[in-house]
Structure formats: C-alpha cells, structure tokens
Amino acid sequence: MDTIAAFIDGSTYAASVCDHTAWAAGHLGAPVVLVHALGRPDSSSAPADLSGNLRLGARRALLEKLARHDQDRAALAVERGRAILDDGRARMIAAADIEVTPRLRRGDPVEALEEMMETTRLALIGKRGEDASGEMVHLGSNLERLVRASTRPVMVVSRAFRPVETFLIAFDGGASATRAVERVCDSPLLKGAEAHVLTAGGKADRMVAAVERLRAAGFAVTEHHAEGGPEEAIAACVRAHGIGMLVLGKSGHSRLRQLFIGSTTLELMRVCPVPVLIFP
The missing domain is CATH 3.40.50.620 (HUPs)
Incomplete structure (x- = not known):
C-alpha cells in the first residue's frame, strides 16, 4: 500500500511536518511512515596520524577512549532519535485517526526516500533542519537533492501549519x-x-x-x-x-x-x- 513518508529531526519544523502530514494523510487516506535519519558517522573524532607522536601503549589507550566516545555518542543519537519519533507519532495520532509507523534510519533523508520510493505516495520535509540558523543546512541542505531524486510529489513545509484553503x-x-x-x-x-x-x-x-x-x-x-x-x-x-x-x-x-x-x-x-x- 502506498504510504506518506515524513522526515523529521529535532528542529522547530518537526511539529509542522507532523501537522502537515496528519492533514495530508486525512485527505489521502494513506498510512504514514515517520522517518528520523541519523546521518552518517563523521570523522571529527578520528585521530591524526599518531605513528610517531606517542608510544604504542599510549596510542592504543587513546584509540580505545575515542572508540568508546563514538559508541556513546551513537547510542545517544539513537535514543534521541527514538524520542523524536515517539513525540512526532503521538502528535499526529492526536490530530487525526491515522496509522503512523516510526522508522529510525542511518544515513540521510535522500537515501531513505530512495529506498522507500516504490511504496511512497507523497514525501514531506521541513524547509530547514535543526542546525539551521536562517540558512538551509542539515535537512534543509538536502532539499534540492531530495526533490531531484524523488519520483514522487514532495511537500516542503513551512514553519507553522494552517489548513490549506x-x-x-x-x-x-x-x-x-x-x-x-x-x-x-x-x-x-x-x-x-x-x-x-x-x-x-x-x-x-x-x-x-x-x-x-x-x-x-x-x-x-x-x-x-x-x-x-x-x-x-x-x-x-x-x-x-x-x-x-x-x-x-x-x-x-x-x-x-x-x-x-x-x-x-x-x-x-x-x-x-x-x-x-x-x-x-
């Protein structure tokens, strides 16, 4: 069955995405897949070339500490993502009698949509993401890529929802x-x-x-x-x-x-x- 794919993060646009999605699902009579994309692991914590800087034992201890740090950070990202999805799902169910399936995904929204394309009827995403400060970054930076990649209609939502008259x-x-x-x-x-x-x-x-x-x-x-x-x-x-x-x-x-x-x-x-x- 064709679904509505809604992409949310921790930005102020997440509530609007949920509200627009509930509105669209009510009109289309379609179930919703609510997606939070964790993104790709970055290399910010990767150490520089330590081959000549530290003793072998010190290098090993540092690498192990960095690995634990990355694992902790990844676990927190997953926990936070699930909380975002839980809140979004609760908001949509309170607004309309619709079926909402949360989905936590590694990678970015574009990759997630490409995997879901065949079963997606409509995709929704916010104009800006949680890292945005008046500019299009994070989710916002994926807008053009997502629109280019999509073979389905894409709704780019504004900051606040109002019924479309x-x-x-x-x-x-x-x-x-x-x-x-x-x-x-x-x-x-x-x-x-x-x-x-x-x-x-x-x-x-x-x-x-x-x-x-x-x-x-x-x-x-x-x-x-x-x-x-x-x-x-x-x-x-x-x-x-x-x-x-x-x-x-x-x-x-x-x-x-x-x-x-x-x-x-x-x-x-x-x-x-x-x-x-x-x-x-």
Whole structure:
C-alpha cells in the first residue's frame, strides 16, 4: 500500500511536518511512515596520524577512549532519535485517526526516500533542519537533492501549519506544469481548496486549458498573469491573495525551470512563507 513518508529531526519544523502530514494523510487516506535519519558517522573524532607522536601503549589507550566516545555518542543519537519519533507519532495520532509507523534510519533523508520510493505516495520535509540558523543546512541542505531524486510529489513545509484553503499553481504551459495540474485534479489532497493559476512572461493563452481542467474537476479558479521574472510574480501573488500552498512542476522548458535546478529554489522557499508542493 502506498504510504506518506515524513522526515523529521529535532528542529522547530518537526511539529509542522507532523501537522502537515496528519492533514495530508486525512485527505489521502494513506498510512504514514515517520522517518528520523541519523546521518552518517563523521570523522571529527578520528585521530591524526599518531605513528610517531606517542608510544604504542599510549596510542592504543587513546584509540580505545575515542572508540568508546563514538559508541556513546551513537547510542545517544539513537535514543534521541527514538524520542523524536515517539513525540512526532503521538502528535499526529492526536490530530487525526491515522496509522503512523516510526522508522529510525542511518544515513540521510535522500537515501531513505530512495529506498522507500516504490511504496511512497507523497514525501514531506521541513524547509530547514535543526542546525539551521536562517540558512538551509542539515535537512534543509538536502532539499534540492531530495526533490531531484524523488519520483514522487514532495511537500516542503513551512514553519507553522494552517489548513490549506487556497493554492497557487505556477504554470508555464510546459509538460511538467501540465502534469502538475493533472495530478492536482486527480488527487483528493487539495479538494475543496480554491485554486489560483499564475503565468508569467506573456503565456496567458496557455493557461486556458489548465483552468478549464481544474474547473471540470470541481475547483473554483482565479487566474493571474504577470510580466517579468517568475520568482517575483509568484511571491507577490502569494502575499497579495493569502495563498496557503504553492504548487510547482519539477521542471519546465521556460524560466520556471530555474526554480528547481539552482539557488532560485532556496530563494523562493525563503520569500514564500507557505508550504510548497512539487510534482515530478
């Protein structure tokens, strides 16, 4: 059975990931796999070349002490990870009648998702991780890698949860954006929410079929067109209309493609304080 894969760490975004996941699971009727990735062991405690610095006995004692330190640190990371998963699972079960399976994994979220891809319907991750201080690091640093690697939709959640009542589709007329429209229409995830469709750069004529498809699927649709760069137009539309979620296709043939292959992705995440749903 297809599941929802939610990735959490100890950051302030963990609660929001859990809340968005519970909301999505309620709409999709799918069970949740809640994942905490421990990361790879680092080499910070590895000793320098001690071959000429210490006596053999001293070298052995130091290496043994370092090994014990690494074992203790690994055990604490596992204990902490289980506590994070327990708290996250409890939060989701309190919010919705859903099935949640916790999973502690060594490695990073990208590796975990790749292993789960065939059974994953939707993946969720926070915009920033626990090591972030206004920048995308730790989980946040994996965003572009995860989006690139995923063959499933990825929801990148904002700091706080609110029920999604409106969403904006950035539409460039390309195959990827068209697929995103189709996926929205075919999925129960956003049913009942009001749709907004934005084109930027003189492509309003290509919006007609997308708008008609959304309306045929039962969505109320508002159309927007803006000249200039898509990043600025999207951010302005989100602010002006109180958009609750941004929906994007993973790649396209226009400037919108830049949203998924470079620093523009991170910039858009920063300037749009709403969750972003990215369809492959």
